[in-house]
Amino acid sequence: MKLAIQTKDFSFTYPKTKEATLKGINIPIYANKVTALIGPSGCGKSTLLRSCNRIHDVYPGNSYDGEILLYDNNGEKAENILQYKKENDLINLRQRIGMIFQKPTPFPMSIKDNITYGLKLSGIKNKTELLDRTEIALKGAALWEEVKDRLNNSAMGLSGGQQQRLCIARAVALKPQVLLFDEPTSALDPISTASIEALISELKNELTVLIVTHNMQQASRISDYTGFMYLGDLVEYDVTETIFLNPKEKKTEDYITGRFG
């Protein structure tokens, strides 16, 4: 199996805190699979996710330790993304690793411009190509049928679920290798949640998904691998079925059976 990301003894410390939030994490993220991170609030799962595209760097004073290796499309050559220092390297990284947030974050512009924004940043100027990629991205996010007649309307007029699919389309348009989802459905109703989950399962044909979720049913429904985190440690990592049916660690079992957390 091909690797997409592999962390090696990865530790992370927020500014002005003494103790590390993540302590020596080793987790493989396999290509074209969905990997879910579960665990109680404050266990560090979002911190780990947000390290993978270095979005922490928006705020000063964090410290990274260890390695996060990002593999190329063939799963052979790897680069340690923690070594990137220049803004240009980080921009390239973020075009290879997209991110979807908890709350939908459409930009205050038209539906079409939301998609073309990232494409233009990546250097595409040709109008036909921009339009084609927009259509492909919206179709990929199962949104095309709903918005094709109003591409020039403001994205703020869409429903919450549509906005979230627009954000996915926006990220997919850049053809990233990996998509990071940070509790993407916790602000959505059950129907929108179902459509986002179906979308994630389809997306893994083209890319790798790493998702943080509070919802254990969601993790068991959509993921191939699951990591259970607690107090900054990766307690257990395995095939999703094993984690949910035969966990090796007592802590994992207690958490998934709802005895704590």
Place this chain on the structure above:
Amino acid sequence: MNRLLLNKIVITLSTLAALMGISFLLWILVTLSIRGYHSIDWHIFTTDLVNNGLRNVIIGQFILAGIATVIGVPVGMMAGIYLREYGINSKFAMIVRNLSDVMMSAPSIVIGIFVYGIFVVPFGGFNGWAGVIALAILMIPIVVSTTDSMLSLVPQELREAGIALGASKAQVIYKIVLSAAKIGLITGVLLAFARVIGETAPLLFTSANNNFFSFGLSNQYPSLTVSIYHLALFPSQTSQNLAWAGSAILTLLVLFINLITRFIFKPRKQK
């Protein structure tokens, strides 16, 4: 019973207080409207102060406030963007933010005298540019403060979403954050404009006044507010009527600008 009585007393007192506030405002508006109505005619808008009209001073006021806006808004907005997006909570940003707040409540006459000292005395006399600078100085802290607070309303996730798509910080600020805060920023500019267009004190010792139509900002420059001040003191019925007309026009202008800002801001509140 006691509680009910207390309740009634408090309601009566606060209603009376509210009525008192409103009645003064209405009194001013009614007096201005009546006096102004009797004094305003087309003659006022077609002739200059020298012929007992207000044309040159109204246009002069707009030109002074307009140029002050052109100078003050970019400076104030850039400073506001620095405070919210780059400085955030650094010590320097905190100091600048506090100083700007202090400046906002600085008496406008003090700013007038300051500009008199550095732009009137060294240049040998009253001039329009000095008036423009005084108004701009008055405007900058208002724009800084509204920009700062409007940008703070833009959710942090929106900035992160831009960064996560591979935009640089500057691209995120100028393309996404500013456009998300657009309505608030426009409102801030309009309110700052409304504030300076009614100012007299900063103009009194800087641009002074001029009886004739003028585009020459390096000489004494006509303005409505300073004219009202001089006309009202002048012992002649014609002058005082003209002062009433000017006051009514000025009040309507400020009222109108404030109403526009309300109108612009409304759709956002409904969301």
